[in-house]
Amino acid sequence: MIVQPKIRGFICTTAHPVxxxxxxxEQIDYVxxxxxxxxxxxxxxxxGASAGFGLASRIVAAFGGGAATYGVYFERPADGKRxxxxxxxxxxxxxxxxxxxxxxxxxxxxxAFADDTKRQVAAxxxxxxxxVDMVVYSLASPRRVHPKTGETFKSTLKPIQGVYTNKSxxxxxxxxxxxxxxxxxxxxxxxxxxxxxxxxxxMWMEFxxxxxxxxxxxxTVAYSYxxxxxxxxxxxxxxxxxxxxxxxxxxxQLDKFMAQVGGRALVSVNKALVTQASSAIPFISLYIxxxxxxxxxxxxxxxxxxxMDRLFRNRLFNGRALKxxxxxxxxxxxxxxxxxxxxxxxxxxxxxxxxSTENVLRNGDVGGYNKEFxxxxxxxxxxxxxxxxxxxxxxxx
Numbered sequence: 001m002i003v004q005p006k007i008r009g010f011i012c013t014t015a016h017p018v019x020x021x022x023x024x025x026e027q028i029d030y031v032x033x034x035x036x037x038x039x040x041x042x043x044x045x046x047x048g049a050s051a052g053f054g055l056a057s058r059i060v061a062a063f064g065g066g067a068a069t070y071g072v073y074f075e076r077p078a079d080g081k082r083x084x085x086x087x088x089x090x091x092x093x094x095x096x097x098x099x100x101x102x103x104x105x106x107x108x109x110x111x112a113f114a115d116d117t118k119r120q121v122a123a124x125x126x127x128x129x130x131x132v133d134m135v136v137y138s139l140a141s142p143r144r145v146h147p148k149t150g151e152t153f154k155s156t157l158k159p160i161q162g163v164y165t166n167k168s169x170x171x172x173x174x175x176x177x178x179x180x181x182x183x184x185x186x187x188x189x190x191x192x193x194x195x196x197x198x199x200x201x202x203m204w205m206e207f208x209x210x211x212x213x214x215x216x217x218x219x220t221v222a223y224s225y226x227x228x229x230x231x232x233x234x235x236x237x238x239x240x241x242x243x244x245x246x247x248x249x250x251x252x253q254l255d256k257f258m259a260q261v262g263g264r265a266l267v268s269v270n271k272a273l274v275t276q277a278s279s280a281i282p283f284i285s286l287y288i289x290x291x292x293x294x295x296x297x298x299x300x301x302x303x304x305x306x307x308m309d310r311l312f313r314n315r316l317f318n319g320r321a322l323k324x325x326x327x328x329x330x331x332x333x334x335x336x337x338x339x340x341x342x343x344x345x346x347x348x349x350x351x352x353x354x355x356s357t358e359n360v361l362r363n364g365d366v367g368g369y370n371k372e373f374x375x376x377x378x379x380x381x382x383x384x385x386x387x388x389x390x391x392x393x394x395x396x397x
Contacts, residue, residue: 001083001389001390001392002386002387002388002389002390003015003016003017003083003386003390003392004386005374005377005379007172010171010279010280010285011276011279011280012086012373012374012376012377012379013082014082014083014377015083015084015085015086015088015089015377015378016083016089016377016378016379016384016386016390017083017084017089017092017378017390017391017392017394018378018384018385018388018390019375019377019378019379019380019381019384019386020086020089020090020093020377020378021089021092021093021096021378022378022381022383022384023090023375023376023378023381024055024059024090024093024094024097025093025097026305027055027056027059027304027305028059028063028097030305030306030309031059031060031063031064031305031309032063032064034064034309034313036064036065036066037060037064037065037312037313037317037318038317038318038319039317039318039319039320040061040064040065040066040067040312040317040318041061041065041067041132041133041134041219041317042065042066042067042068042133043067043068043069043129043130043131043132043133043134043215044057044058044061044062044067044068044069044070044132044133044134044135044136045069045070045071045072045121045125045132045134045135045136045208046058046061046069046070046071046072046135046136046138047072047112047135047136047137047138047139047204048072048073048112048136048137048138048139048140049069049071049072049073049091049107049136049138050071050073050074050075050085050086050087050088050090050091051086051087051090051275051276051376052138052140052273052275052276052277052304053138053223053270053275053304053307053308054071054073054136054138054139055087055090055091055094055304056304056305056307056308056309057136057138057221057308057311057312058071058094058136059094059305059308060305060308060309060311060312061134061136061312062094062098062101062103062105063097063098063101064309064312064313065312065317066103067103067134068103068104068105068129069098069103069104069105070105070106070107070108070121070124070125070128070129070132071091071094071105071106071107071108072107072108072110072112072117072121073087073091073107073108073109073112074109074110074111074112074141075087075088075091075109076088077393077395078392078393078394080393083392084392084393084394086276086376086377086378088109088394089378089394091107091109092394092395095107104128104129106124106128108120108121108124111145112139112141112200112204113141113144113145113146113147113200114145114147115147118203118204118207122207122208122211122213125213126211126213130213130215131212131213131214131215131218132208132213132214132215132218133215133217133218133219134218134219134220134221135204135205135208135214135218135219135220135221136220136221136222137201137204137220137221137222137223138222138223139200140275140276140277141155141195141196142154142155142195143155143195144194144195144200146194147203153191153192153194153195154191154195155191155192155195155196155239155240155243156184156188156191156192156239157181157234157238157239157240157280157281157282158181158182158183158184158188158234158238158239159181159183159184159233159234159237159238159239160183160184160189160237160238160239160241160242161183161233161237162183163180163181163182163183164180164181164183164233164234164238165178165179165180165181166178166179166230166233166234166282166283167179167283167286167352167355168282168283168285168286169285169286169289169360169366171285171366171369171370171373174357174360174361174366175357176286176355176356176357176360179282179283181234181282184238184239188239189239189242192239192240192242192243193242193243193246195243196240196243196244196247197242197243197246197247197250198222198246198247198248198249198250198251198254199246199250201220201222201247201250201254202250202253202254202257205220205254205257205258205265206257209257209260209261214258214261214263215261216261216262216263217261217262217263217322218258218261218263219258219263219264219265219266219316219322220254220258220263220264220265220266221265221266221267221268221316221333222247222250222251222265222266222267222268223267223268223269223270224244224247224248224267224268224269224270224332225244225269225270225271225272225336226269226336226340227272227284227287228287228339228340228345228348228349229345229349230283230287230348230349230352231283231284231287234281234282234283234284235281235284240281247267248267248330248331248332251265251266251267251331251332252331255331262322263322264322264323264325266325266327266331266332266333267331267332267333268311268315268332268333268334268335269328269332269333269334269335269336270307270311270335270336271302271307271335271336271338271339272284272287272288272291272336272339273288273302273303273304273307274288274303274369274372274373274376275304275376276376279373285369286355286360286364287348287352288369289360289364289365289366289369290348290351290352290355290363290364290365291339291344291348292364292365292368292369293363293364293365293368294344294347294348294351295338295339295344296365296368298343298344300338300341300344302338303372307335310335311333311335314335315333315335316333351363351364
């Protein structure tokens with residue numbers, strides 16, 4: 001099949017298998033250029049392993065630290081008429097590269113929220129890897145079926161304190177538009193917390209401990225975001241923010257729980273990035289367009305792999321004891337530090353005031369955003385022939 005990008009709204013409905021492999025290799029090459037990661041975990045479980053921060057974490061663990069990795073992901077294979085999802089191709093490319101390096105790499109495609117998936121993961125770990133010394137929790141899902149009650153929860157993106165209107169970006173038309181979101185109900189907040197909060201993370205860690213699969217000194221990390229003042233009403237003061245608050249509260253409980261095995265549980269606050277998840281959030285996309293220009297101008301722009309490499313090298317490992325991992329006054333690891341620098345935020349805030357369709361191409365990095373978005377699906381790599389007929393039915397493992 002000749003595969004071209006087909007964009008609908010904030011998603012691309014096609015993915016290019018060769019391009020996705022190229023994207024994975026690009027991230028691997030970045031980690032390899034930075035050299036070996038000392039004191040890194042050797043057996044890592046990544047829950048939400050097929051894209052974004054989860055995939056980048058897996059790449060850093062494997063190609064920086066030489067870790068055996070096991071991934072949990074939920075993606076769709078090709079069906080003959082349509083391509084697989086990008087995450088499906090990413091996983092296959094990662095595992096092929098890891099095995100070529102002599103590293104153990106395996107995965108399960110399934111619902112990470114389900115008890116049956118947890119049991120299958122435990123069986124695979126017990127048979128092939130043994131106890132894990134790191135668990136990365138990086139799920140991004142719009143819905144969750146509760147494994148105990150069977151109830152289905154759906155997340156929403158709404159402000160909690162009144163109706164909210166602000167500027168956003170329409171990438172199909174390259175226009176700055178106004179978007180209005182209705183106020184969330186208490187049920188909206190509850191459902192979003194059930195999907196994106198910390199309950200499932202806690203379930204995973206308690207289950208793994210019961211199964212005897214947490215190694216002494218095991219570290220578990222989940223990912224969060226704070227963001228600037230301009231996005232606070234929809235993000236940290238919205239339904240997603242309520243879920244992130246729950247996730248961070250769970251980290252404090254889990255940190256005490258993990259002490260039973262001499263380990264830790266932490267939340268890492270990461271920067272705003274072009275991901276499949278962030279592209280779905282109004283206002284955030286325009287903010288990222290402006291942020292990218294300012295951070296590139298200062299030489300401090302990062303994508304997922306740069307962020308996760310810095311997290312592993314400069315915060316979590318490289319000879320650092322668990323007790324010495326630097327955290328803020330709320331116990332969170334911060335790798336959004338370059339984003340929230342005063343000079344960066346002052347510049348973005350000033351541009352935001354007057355950004356419009358007429359000046360957004362000048363004041364923001366629309367081209368850079370679009371390029372990074374397409375790369376998520378394997379498009380835009382100059383050394384990939386997008387006119388070539390490619391095999392789309394590729395096994396992920």
